[in-house]
Amino acid sequence: MTKPKGYAVNPADIGQEAIRQFVLAGLSEQLASLIVLAILITIEICLAIASARFLKATCQEALWLSFRNHYHxxxxxxxxxxxxxxxxxxxxxxxxxxxxxxxxxxxxxxxxxxxxxxxxxxxxxxxxxxxxxxxxxxxxxxxxxxxxxxxxxxxxxxxxxxxxxxxxxxNRASLANSSRPTTNAIQDIYEHYKSHPTDFEEYCADLFRRQGYKAATTPKTNDGGFDIKMVDPSGGICIVECKCYNPRTESVGRDTLQKLVGANACMQASRMIFITTSHFTSNAIEYARAIPESMELIDGGKLEQLIRTASQTRNVQDGARQEPSTNLNQVIDxxxxxxxxxxxx
Incomplete structure (x- = not known):
């Protein structure tokens, strides 16, 4: 039978009907009433739990959104x-x-x-x-x-x-600063860091910090496909990959650059930088020029120039008074x- 429009189900009627069905099945009316009462209480508890979980999830979403808007x-x-x-x-x-x-x-x-x-x-x-x-x-x-x-x-x-x-x-940064290559020659830098690639990453990060970047190295595992995440002086996000390769016998090919591009598909950084102590193959250089994203290649020669620039900047900073602050130079690894x-x- 079709219920008339606007018909509302009365929970009391449902309870009475359930009791009647249990009685017809051979249970006493008292036992049937207790069973129906237990079922209704269970339903109420389940609804209350579901409502509480929904309210909690809603509050979490609101806080997540607020935090994202505040800190990006x-x-x-x-x-x-x-x-x-x-x-x-x-x-x-x-x-x-x-x-x-x-x-x-x-x-x-x-x-x-x-x-x-x-x-x-x-x-x-x-x-x-x-x-x-x-x-x-x-x-x-x-x-x-x-x-x-x-x-x-x-x-x-x-x-x-x-x-x-x-x-x-x-902090790892201070440890890396205490042990530096004796010269800025790229072969010496390679020899110094070839057995400690993560120290080379921190060394590169510090070069950019001296130029006003905010830089943080990624962990050894689950690094997301890049070694350093930076914010440049204008506020742009950069990701950096570092390879401490032998300048005389090794090179960086196109496939290695492609991995960094793949990592940036998730990061969506405005710039990618690839640093190596060796050099890039011609295919790698052509690939970096062809992709729509901005990718800067720093080979051994350019790295030496970057080191000289950073050294000059450091000499100026060492002569100035530094205000104490909590920044990425003090970040723990x-x-x-x-x-x-x-x-x-």
Whole structure:
């Protein structure tokens, strides 16, 4: 039978009909009433949970959008964002590294314990009116570096592990600066960094910092297909790939440049820069000229020129008074956090 237009279902009628059907099936009216009551309560609880989850998801979306509009950073879906009171103009970040419930002296898992498990607590970054957390420390580290690229003041990071919290005082940039090639000759630079390519990346990043860029190196793993992310003095985003190749025997080909272009399909940087201590093949040079994106090629000769320019800039800066600030020259490297992880994680 077709219900008339505007007909509304009465929950009480549904309950009564359900009780009647249970009674017809042979149950007592009292038992049938209890069963229907339990079903209705379960439905109410499920609806309440669904409503709460929908409300939470809606609030998260609103906060994600607000954060993106404020800082022009698209947060990873692996983080949770909550509103907080103001941080008084400076961000704070605590990296909580995982640890075993029962561990050996070196922090590795104690295999004698059958109920042993890895404890993961959320790392937290607070900035403005936002608190962003994740049980994946690297997601918070990525956000920390993105904020520094945008000149957002960040207090000295803390590392927390198994109840202990301490500041991270070492930074990779200062270590790289303390050990430099003895000359600016490209062959000497290659010999100095050939066994430490990540130090070469930091060396290149520092060359651009001296020219007013904000530069941060990417981690050894999951680097996204490039080694350095920079913001130039005009605010443009640049990505850089570095190859410490033998100037006498090696070269960079077209296929290597294509990988950087592929990485930029996700980054959408306005400029790409490829640096090598050796040289580029003719096919690579033609490819860089032909693509619609802007790609700058810096070979060994141009790198020597860049080093001389940066050295002159540094001499001027060393003679001037430097105001203390939190910037990318003081940013900690991911390895300074990762070294606190258990060796078997």
């Amino acid at each position: 950073i698209l947060l990873n879906r692996g983080v949770t964002i909550k509103p907080i009171a103001s941080t008084c103009g400076q961000s704070a970040v605590t990296f909580r590294v995982p640890y075993w419930l029962f561990s050996n002296k070196d922090g590795s898992r104690d295999k004698r314990r059958s109920n042993n498990r890895l404890i993961r607590k959320p790392s937290v970054l607070q900035v403005s009116h936002y608190s962003i957390s994740s049980k994946q420390p690297y997601l918070i580290y990525w956000l920390y570096k993105e904020l520094l690229l945008r000149n957002v003041a960040v207090a000295a990071p803390l590392v927390a592990c198994n109840g202990s919290t301490f500041p991270v005082t070492e 991911w390895e300074e956090i990762a070294r606190h992880f258990p060796p078997d994680v």
